[in-house]
Amino acid sequence: MGQVMMYLFQRSGLVLALALALAVISPVALGDIRAGGEVTLLNPDLDQGLLGWSVQSSDPQANFVSLMTPSGRSILRVTVAAGQQVSLEQSLPLGSAGLQPAPQNAWLGQRCAARAVVRRAPGGAPVSGSVQLELLRRNSSGDAPLSLSSSMDGSTPAWTWKDLVAEPLPGAAGRVWPQTAEVVLHLVVTGPGTFDVDRFAMGDHAPGQHVGLDGSFEKGSAGWVLAGATVEATGSSSPSRRGRRHVELLPGGQVSARIGLGSTPGSPWIGEQPVLGSWLRVPLDPSLPLSPNTNQCVRLELIAHGSGGGQQVLSQELFCPVKKDGGVWRWIETPLGAAVPGDAVYLRLRLVSSLSVPLFIDEVQVGAPEALDGSAGPLQLAAYAPWFRNPTHPMAQGNAVGSKQRWGNWAWGDPSPCDPASLSLTHDPDFVRINGRRDGAASTVDGLDALPLVGLYDSRDQDVARLSVDLARAAGLGGFVVDWYGLQLDTLATPQGEGPRQWQSFLELVRAADRPGVDFDIAPMLEPKVQQAGWLDPQASLFQRRQALTDEVIFLVSKLGNRRCMLRLDGELVFFVFWHDIPGWDGQRLVESDWQWITDQVETSTGEEITFIATHPPGTDSTAFSGYGRWHLIDQPLLRYRSFQDFQSGNASTVPPGNVTDFARGTYQEALLWRNQDDQVRRAFGMLWWGFDDSGVAGWSSTHGLGNDGQSLCVRVSPQPSVGFLEATSSVIEANGPTLLVSWNDWNERTALEPAWNQAYWSQLQGGLPVQPADREASLGGLVSLCNARGGSPEVLDRILRRYAMRVAKGAALAYD
Numbered sequence: 001m002g003q004v005m006m007y008l009f010q011r012s013g014l015v016l017a018l019a020l021a022l023a024v025i026s027p028v029a030l031g032d033i034r035a036g037g038e039v040t041l042l043n044p045d046l047d048q049g050l051l052g053w054s055v056q057s058s059d060p061q062a063n064f065v066s067l068m069t070p071s072g073r074s075i076l077r078v079t080v081a082a083g084q085q086v087s088l089e090q091s092l093p094l095g096s097a098g099l100q101p102a103p104q105n106a107w108l109g110q111r112c113a114a115r116a117v118v119r120r121a122p123g124g125a126p127v128s129g130s131v132q133l134e135l136l137r138r139n140s141s142g143d144a145p146l147s148l149s150s151s152m153d154g155s156t157p158a159w160t161w162k163d164l165v166a167e168p169l170p171g172a173a174g175r176v177w178p179q180t181a182e183v184v185l186h187l188v189v190t191g192p193g194t195f196d197v198d199r200f201a202m203g204d205h206a207p208g209q210h211v212g213l214d215g216s217f218e219k220g221s222a223g224w225v226l227a228g229a230t231v232e233a234t235g236s237s238s239p240s241r242r243g244r245r246h247v248e249l250l251p252g253g254q255v256s257a258r259i260g261l262g263s264t265p266g267s268p269w270i271g272e273q274p275v276l277g278s279w280l281r282v283p284l285d286p287s288l289p290l291s292p293n294t295n296q297c298v299r300l301e302l303i304a305h306g307s308g309g310g311q312q313v314l315s316q317e318l319f320c321p322v323k324k325d326g327g328v329w330r331w332i333e334t335p336l337g338a339a340v341p342g343d344a345v346y347l348r349l350r351l352v353s354s355l356s357v358p359l360f361i362d363e364v365q366v367g368a369p370e371a372l373d374g375s376a377g378p379l380q381l382a383a384y385a386p387w388f389r390n391p392t393h394p395m396a397q398g399n400a401v402g403s404k405q406r407w408g409n410w411a412w413g414d415p416s417p418c419d420p421a422s423l424s425l426t427h428d429p430d431f432v433r434i435n436g437r438r439d440g441a442a443s444t445v446d447g448l449d450a451l452p453l454v455g456l457y458d459s460r461d462q463d464v465a466r467l468s469v470d471l472a473r474a475a476g477l478g479g480f481v482v483d484w485y486g487l488q489l490d491t492l493a494t495p496q497g498e499g500p501r502q503w504q505s506f507l508e509l510v511r512a513a514d515r516p517g518v519d520f521d522i523a524p525m526l527e528p529k530v531q532q533a534g535w536l537d538p539q540a541s542l543f544q545r546r547q548a549l550t551d552e553v554i555f556l557v558s559k560l561g562n563r564r565c566m567l568r569l570d571g572e573l574v575f576f577v578f579w580h581d582i583p584g585w586d587g588q589r590l591v592e593s594d595w596q597w598i599t600d601q602v603e604t605s606t607g608e609e610i611t612f613i614a615t616h617p618p619g620t621d622s623t624a625f626s627g628y629g630r631w632h633l634i635d636q637p638l639l640r641y642r643s644f645q646d647f648q649s650g651n652a653s654t655v656p657p658g659n660v661t662d663f664a665r666g667t668y669q670e671a672l673l674w675r676n677q678d679d680q681v682r683r684a685f686g687m688l689w690w691g692f693d694d695s696g697v698a699g700w701s702s703t704h705g706l707g708n709d710g711q712s713l714c715v716r717v718s719p720q721p722s723v724g725f726l727e728a729t730s731s732v733i734e735a736n737g738p739t740l741l742v743s744w745n746d747w748n749e750r751t752a753l754e755p756a757w758n759q760a761y762w763s764q765l766q767g768g769l770p771v772q773p774a775d776r777e778a779s780l781g782g783l784v785s786l787c788n789a790r791g792g793s794p795e796v797l798d799r800i801l802r803r804y805a806m807r808v809a810k811g812a813a814l815a816y817d
Helices: 402-407 462-474 487-493 501-513 540-561 592-606 644-649 657-675 696-700 722-731 759-766 773-789 794-807
Strands: 004-010 031-036 053-056 063-068 074-080 085-093 113-120 130-139 143-149 162-168 180-191 193-205 223-235 245-260 277-279 298-306 313-318 330-333 345-355 359-365 380-384 479-483 519-528 572-577 612-613 624-630 686-688 740-741
Touching: 004 193, 031 113, 074 180, 085 193, 113 130, 113 143, 113 180, 130 162, 130 193, 130 773, 143 686, 180 193, 180 740, 277 298, 277 313, 345 359, 380 519, 462 479, 462 501, 462 794, 479 501, 487 501, 501 519, 519 540, 540 572, 592 612, 624 657, 657 722, 686 722, 696 773, 722 773, 759 773, 759 794, 773 794
Parallel strands: 380 479, 380 740, 479 519, 519 572, 572 612, 612 624, 686 740
Antiparallel strands: 004 063, 031 193, 053 085, 063 074, 074 193, 085 180, 113 162, 113 193, 130 143, 130 180, 143 162, 223 245, 245 345, 245 359, 277 330, 277 359, 298 313, 298 345
16 A cells, blocks of 8 residues: 555553644534634644644553555554553643633533544454544543544444544533533544544534424424324425425414424524524415415414423514415525523424415424525526446446446547547547546547546545535535436446446435435436437337336336435426437337326326426427426537537637527527416526537537538537636526526536636645635636625635545545546
8 A cells, every 4th residue: 555654652551641743723624513613633634643642541562553645644553452442632621722611501611523534454353343533521520521423343344434523412411511621532442453543623513403303294293293284295286395295284273393402413402592494385376465464474483491381482483475475485494583591491393374275384494593404596406427437436346348338438439420530539548648637538629627626536436426416505506417328228338247337326416415404406317319219229119118218217216206305396206308309210209198108107106296307399288398498508609610620720710708698598588488388387497508518529429510611510619618608698597597507517518517627726625725716716617606696605615625635635535536
């Protein structure tokens, strides 16, 4: 592994207090540590061995070896014998390093969290020992636990880094008490085993959400008191916002739930100011007033109950729906109110209806305002490509033959039909560009850096999936539309001995979107060309092709229909369809009645209702499609090169900015005209994109019509992707209209908005250095624009990426190039 031993310590059973050396933790929020609330630790990365740390050991032969990783980071290797225990600790007095002295009331004290990165070292005998991280509050009477992590033991594979996160204990136990003198960061290693330790962090605990409340009602009515209300399964007449269940509250009814103080992590505690939020929806009903009527409302209340039977309303809000609210989910949240009083023994949340119509309730939440996941913004999605492979990824174990199988869509080996003897438009990631990055199948027209910031990743990478979801959320996006070629083709195209890659990629995105506290949607995009073009069976009839496509939809519904993150509109699972009426190998198309047949078959087989969103024009009388967004990203008015000869010679034409706006307006008008024929049911999706260039895949080795010289065009290149291009496409879309961004990560057509390679920006992230705005803009231009447009902060993007970059630096996440 190229590791070099720097220090070797052999320990006795005594406490060794080593000299202190000052080191400042990088300004990045980690896990459950509040952004900006980090504490200054001494030598947190162990770059100076054990300097700054005290060691306690019951094992006189315990070894501490400081090693250097190939990336230049120092880690500490700890070996402990069976039945023995070693601990590392660092004490921080209150009133220093960001720790606040506790007020006289213990319930108001600070909550702290900590994090360490640990892995089981390889080789040797089987490990049955463990590692655990904790925070202790210390005074003259001794130590008491404050925060605690789960344990890492021998079941974790060797070389797999794991984040140990010490979270506050529930209630008063998780608070710094007035008599506390100092807080102790304490890592305990129990033998037998050898473990590597790296990078400690500690700070103020991020505000949480009460996790003991099933506010989505997926488990039924457990924990709830329903009066004039029932838990309902989703359906077209009473749809859930997310998941499969919700509550229907009848006029005059109420729902309530009791919340124990400090009963679970994230539950409210004395002195805090929790709020109540919920998604609410009333049906389309002619009796709804045009303006708010305070006699026709829903009241949300959060009430504290005292030990003597007294009650205090902490926070409340009224929702008085009007006609325009009919059929629409609204997020309603109580304002910040009174603190939980010292004599409180529990809280009760309550929703009381004085409406004359039913009310649908979903995703009820209680917690700190910043911890609640409520957003009343429009539906904003991004297309996601799941087809990338990297042979260094642990799941890339199959017998891959050739560059295309080794790298998936990072490789392109077919020349352009306009120049079949030249390989200038092919790309092989086994070779490296002069900028030090692998030669992925992405355009080099505007330079060599149009490649992912994190390198040519594998789409199955859990860290990359989580990074993508977190960045998209921070930029204001609400979900991904994931391209889906189907399990059958996926299985055939995957190297022998390896699981279906696109399916595994899809699952990683679902897991990332389904994390607690993450409000992010996932929807598949079907590709009927797979069946129609005969990629599976070149002689299949139209009926067989339709059945094969239906089987793919049934597979996804049966496997993922119950996942909370799967996008639903009006209770129906959403499937986008790319070119639904593409001609088949025999010229036959799937027409409106075919898609209705597929819908009926899926419902019969699974019991789920689905709906389709088209990317090409549906019929004017369509009932199978409930939405339409015209996927048309490039044509003559946007071409930078009007012929293949111009492209080869670099003879670029100027594209007036107005061309982009006019082109985007024209495509959006198609969707609006279709929607306006039945605007109570249909949705028009606006398409956002910031450029187009398929020269990275030799124009998919196709001809693509004629250039202005009468010869085949072959490659299509728009003006250089830019914020101006993106803003031009967005300027024509109706306020609060649903949108589809094309794309998050399609590097082959250079529409990707995910961060692009920039050496300076990556060095700043990984080195804990201040970020220069120009370097951020060079890498994240489109994401920064989205962030700014939605009132967000680009610095949040920096923090998310810095956390990932630091994990890569210490080997906790896979490094790509």
